[in-house]
Amino acid sequence: xxxxKKIILIVVVAVAAAGGYKxxxxxTDGPENYSDQKAITVNAVSLLDDYxxxxxxxxxxxxxxxxAVKGExxxxxxxxxxxxxxxxxxxxPMNSINCTMDQKDAAITQGTNVTLKGLCTGYMxxxxxxxxxxxx
Numbered sequence: 001x002x003x004x005k006k007i008i009l010i011v012v013v014a015v016a017a018a019g020g021y022k023x024x025x026x027x028t029d030g031p032e033n034y035s036d037q038k039a040i041t042v043n044a045v046s047l048l049d050d051y052x053x054x055x056x057x058x059x060x061x062x063x064x065x066x067x068a069v070k071g072e073x074x075x076x077x078x079x080x081x082x083x084x085x086x087x088x089x090x091x092x093p094m095n096s097i098n099c100t101m102d103q104k105d106a107a108i109t110q111g112t113n114v115t116l117k118g119l120c121t122g123y124m125x126x127x128x129x130x131x132x133x134x135x136x
Contacts, residue, residue: 035102037066037132039117043098044071044088051123052092062127063119068135069097070115076108084108086132087117095125099132106134 005027040062047069048080050058071088074096086108088097099116101108108114118132 001061008073013080018081032131034066034119034131035117039068041068041070044069045091047097047127048090048092048095052095055123063122065118065120067129068115069099069115071097071113072106073110073112076110084124085116088114088116088125095127097127097129099129101133102131103133104131108134 042062047058047062047067050061069088071090073086074089075087077085079100082093082106084101085105086099086100086101086106090096099118101116102118115135116129116132117135118129120129121128
């Protein structure tokens with residue numbers, strides 16, 4: 001009877017150790033790099049239009065997917081975390097595409113046309129794309 005308890009204890013400890021190691025690896029590997037992944041290519045005007053027509057359909061197409069958005073830079077700002085945020089113009093002056101940059105050294109200026117690749121995270125009056133890099 002004691003032998004079975006030892007075996008069960010060893011199995012439980014081994015499973016816990018394996019789970020702990022996997023969790024540690026996931027935590028220390030850092031976020032995924034989207035710059036090398038294949039992306040859905042769309043221009044800023046079409047992306048916002050898709051969301052304005054049907055948010056549910058646009059979410060099926062873009063949400064949590066890598067997108068490459070082409071458009072004219074409306075504004076370049078910095079958020080609370082010190083990350084560069086590039087706003088792309090759309091046909092609606094009240095709504096835009098907000099792209100939070102992963103690159104710290106991206107040379108982007110207002111009025112230029114750029115293509116930015118990142119993860120589409122949703123729509124709340126503006127479309128939000130995170131982890132962006134400049135596509136050359």
